């Protein structure tokens with residue numbers, strides 16, 4: 001697929017089959033993340049691929065444990081692929097995705113967040129080109145705050161001074177492909 005077609009046909013997916021993705025595909029998605037542009041050529045982001053549905057579910061619950069719905073109530077994300085903002089009954093921020101990548105960045109670096117999301121964007125495009133469903137998920141910073149979360153960081157050998165910035169969910173779409181979203185008008189100019 002041409003890159004613009006990959007971009008046009010990708011959707012955030014929040015309904016996943018239980019089927020696990022191949023390790024080889026996970027490695028390709030991680031490589032796409034590691035090859036993302038990064039501020040100052042620093043290559044500061046670290047990616048942890050959680051290739052275990054049960055572990056992904058545990059971390060997904062930590063991801064929503066401190067979620068404050070009140071600030072976002074009324075925000076509507078998707079009827080076809082409802083998010084935790086749309087449906088308070090969803091208990092995992094990872095929506096049952098069997099594989100999840102956590103993207104970490106240095107806590108004290110100005111471009112740590114944009115670097116991580118550049119990784120995430122590369123990863124979801126590569127995932128889509130491989131026929132995988134994906135979704136970027138936020139709230140990395142609070143996900144590992146609890147003692148349980150801190151233990152994961154120790155087990156995964158995350159260096160001191162690093163913090164999770166975002167997640168990339170991976171799996172196979174369960175149900176119909178969501179309809180393409182209409183672009184809002186007036187969002188670009190070409191000058192000169």
Ligand SMILES: Cc1cc2nc3c(=O)[nH]c(=O)nc-3n(C[C@H](O)[C@H](O)[C@H](O)COP(=O)(O)O)c2cc1C
Pocket residue numbers: 010011012013014077078083084117135136137138139181
């Ligand atoms: C910075 C960022 C944070 C996001 N965080 C979440 C999230 O926490 N949970 C979620 O379900 N989707 C999240 N998304 C996915 C967006 O909801 C999704 O991209 C948006 O609704 C547009 O839909 P599309 O990706 O299908 O075009 C995030 C996307 C971005 C770029």
